[in-house]
Amino acid sequence: MDLLINCILWLVFTLVWVMALSFVSRGRHKQLPPGPRPYPVIGNLLELGAKPHKSLAKLAKIHGPIMSLRLGQVTTVVVSSPSMAKAILQNNDLSFCDRMVPEAILSLPFPHHEFSLAWLPVSTMWKNLRKISNMHIFTSQKLDANQELRRKKIKDLLAHVEDNFRAGKAIDVGQAAFNTSLNLLSNTIFSIDLVNPNEREFKDTVSGILEEVGKPNLSDHFPLLKKFDLQGIKRRITVYSAKMLEVFDRLVDQRLKHRQEHGCSISTECKDILDTLLNIIQDKSVEIETKHLKHFFADLFIAGNDTTSSTMEWAMAELLHNPEALLKAKLELEQTVGKCKPIEESDITRLPYLQAVVKETLRLHPAVPLLLPRKATKDVAIAGFTVPKGAQVFVNVWAIGRDESTWDNPHTFIPERFLGSNADFKGQNFELIPFGAGRRICPGLPLAIRMLHLMLGSLINSFDWKLDNHNMDMEDKFGLTVQKAEPLHAVPVAI
Template identity: 55%
Template sequence: MDFLSFVIGLCLTWIIIKTFHIILRSKAIHKKLPPGPKPFPVIGNLLELGDKPHRSLTRLAKEYGPIMTLKLGRLTTIVISSANMAKEVLQTHDQLLSNRTVPDAFRLQGHEVVGMPFIPISRHWRNLRKICNGQLFSNTALDANQDTRRKKVQELLAETRQSSLTGEAVDIGKAAFKTSLNMLSNTILSVDLVGPNSDATIKYKEIVWTIMKEAGKPNLADFFPVLQKFDPQGIRQRMTVNFVKMKNIFAHKISERLQLRKVSGSLTNSDMLDTLINICEENSEMMDKYRMEHFIMDLFAAGTDTTSSTMEWAMAELLCNPDASSKAKLELKQVIGEGHTMEESDISRLPYLQAILKETLRLHPPTPLLLPRKADADVEINGYIIPKGAQVLVNAWAIGRDPTLWENANSFMPDRFLESEIDVKGRNFEIIPFGSGRRICPGLPLAIRVLHLMLGSLIHTFDWKLEDGVKLEDMNMEENFGITLQRAHPLRAVPI
């Protein structure tokens, strides 16, 4: 009994010491947390977010600084709002801050396990990045698909020309979405997903935007994990409906291709889908049909909505800034020549067009808060501790409008980039629309080509004016917040 008493006493002593250690450590970390607004009991700072969190968090950062703590329910969230702090998170401490907090909205159909944006750094994630960087978005692969993108832009110009003949306004976002959707579907599947004069464009756009909007909403199930099984706001339910619609489209296309390949003498398309199927046949651990469906979904969701929204913002800014539009048209005329077609090879000779897109992405980053990251361990930045398990949000929208970095930060001034080496490829933290570090958007090389080609072609071929009755000073530049940043009111403009 004496021995047993000794063992029990020893265990109790160890438990007491361990408990005190945890309490002291918790207090020490709490003291070192970045500053932030005082949280309310239980709900924390949830009421601070509002319906446009990128703007709310920017206002709070002016008071509490570029690294700030919020308590969102039970979730400790660190918000980064300056280029220097973003560099610490995305480059210096990238290894410990590369994994994701997975929104409850994406915990469906197993997407959190295989979907590239949210899976942890792992063998599967590295395999997907290897496929992207080596076989899908390499310069060699993109050069091989130039004809497809050229053809789709020519179709866009032909449809726009018809509108110019009738004086009909063009829905810029819808037109850009259709073009980027068919560019991707031809590159990946060798088919148009949307035909001419088809209502399918609206259907696809609604599906993708609903996914982005629902996923971007503040979700009680993320802040109070006990609520996840109840889905109190119905976000996961609505996500699932649209997710399944989209997934079924690609599952059907994959099944069709797999059946076709079984037919003796059938020709391969040498597109992305064939590349993925070849990988699947060579190494089923790297890729299989289930993973393929989710991977292609990610490519379409990320590559269509962001492209069309950026195009819409760029055209809106040019309509509001006629001088910038005139400079762009003059440059295109001098470099390409009147009546000639713009090619991707011309992009490097069009510095003002490049400046316009940089300025658009600075003011209107497609993903204003980037995708959330998670601390795998305590990380010290600028004397503060980001505690293990905390969510980390990088406010790219705030950084792009930081008045300490940018003169007239809220004004559209493409000329600021003419004498600047700053680019959008993740090396300069003053402007990070595609993120940076190992989690940078893998489709960046394709996005750069598509955006320049589409925008340059539209402003080289046509003059543009707003619909009759709409004045520049009355033009609405309000935003709708989701994972991506959309215009609240579709841009309609008449090509001339």
């Protein structure tokens, strides 16, 4: 009898304890933003689908502009409106400026995340890399000094198009834009072209890295699975990353050897960014070491090239899909610059319709649709809810760009909506933040914008264009950046 009573008392105690824990847990969860009910163990993982930016946008229509999900064991908060984005990226920037580094990056056999401008927390190292970017690469003064280099690269692009025109071949627009942007950056940094006009290997390497980092990874959601690499992501991204870093290591070593052979540790004439950085390392004006350079370059080449070429491809696709907009852009260029004449960077401010086309493309097709994931460094109150310390935070700029409460006909390509508008993409207008905002806004924005206008304007001012086939697929493919599911192949036609 005593045993039976003890068992009953134990069961009652256990039941009361479980109910108490459940009550406390529910009390805590009431502070979280609303969201879909999670399944046991897996949480809301199944609701992400193949295109998380679109799935999360649909969920936001049900649960609101700030919502919470449980992705495996990770609490995740997603914001999908300009006001909520401002709350994260501006009002509480200091609390959300650190990154949630994906396992694909953490699992690399070399500590890329410890030297990466993209993935470092806001720290002394991050501030040093940011200072170098802002002072020695992307300032207006530096960019103005390199205008001739951009002229040459645009001329090379048009020569490549001309060769294909004479051969009656279609252009892979994204590939051509990628190689142009890549060689511009490689000449700025190393004073060499890294690829020839038809080469795909470097783009495939960059695309491979972005795809592996961007795809849902079980190891991110279930830490116990990290050592197993069940999806093979660690294996594949290690191959891609090693191939890229080897290129940068070789170029840095060659330059160091050249400087040693000429008996100069510090170059008095800096012919490119690499010389500048090596001088900084030698005179110790900024705390950075030679071993950091390849990681810094990897960030520049991955972020700078893929996002620019992707946006360029989407812009051309939208113009070919909307011939009236293409005609307006061509007419503006003809009247302002002159048909088939080279476009100068000083012309861009006199081309409001071309600027509107670029803005509209960035609204509909932000290259990084969820931006890079952020991490809450403490509990933060937003809109009456609590974003808990350690939570992963996504800003769905794809959803913000298609928000029906902000934009008329949000799914339609209408460049005219930006004519006479002050809306810009430099981080102050939160309805249009394809480059992010706050202290972690993309440092390469000034160069990207110059190149987008120059490439797009030059291609449509120098040639007419028609599709390689009459059916153009406008679907996208998700990764860390969003690409066209089917690459755009367009045939250049003489004007």
